[in-house]
Amino acid sequence: MEKIKNTRSFMRIVHRYLGYFMAGIMTVYAFSGIILIYRDTNFLKSEKEYHKVLDKNLNEKQLKTELKMKGLEVTSEKDNVLYFKVFRKKLYRLNTKLL
Numbered sequence: 001m002e003k004i005k006n007t008r009s010f011m012r013i014v015h016r017y018l019g020y021f022m023a024g025i026m027t028v029y030a031f032s033g034i035i036l037i038y039r040d041t042n043f044l045k046s047e048k049e050y051h052k053v054l055d056k057n058l059n060e061k062q063l064k065t066e067l068k069m070k071g072l073e074v075t076s077e078k079d080n081v082l083y084f085k086v087f088r089k090k091l092y093r094l095n096t097k098l099l
Helices: 007-037 060-067
Strands: 073-078 081-086 090-095
Touching: 060 073
Parallel strands: none
Antiparallel strands: 073 081, 081 090
């Protein structure tokens, strides 16, 4: 820092650096606010697709061990398609038909 001659120049320097600091804080605050506004949309979400060949006619317990997913719970089964929930109660679909 340059030489501080009197109280006035000292206050100007402190005010300048506090202004830089607060501008940075406000920028981060504004950016996080924008991200929070769009959190319920697919703005920053990416879809992941996993392919795994499973044996046919697996029950719920065997399916848990084969997929290695904690908290897996089969909710329903329609036309050889198992519907199950995992972790955050998202609904997943597993087709058990052979291709």
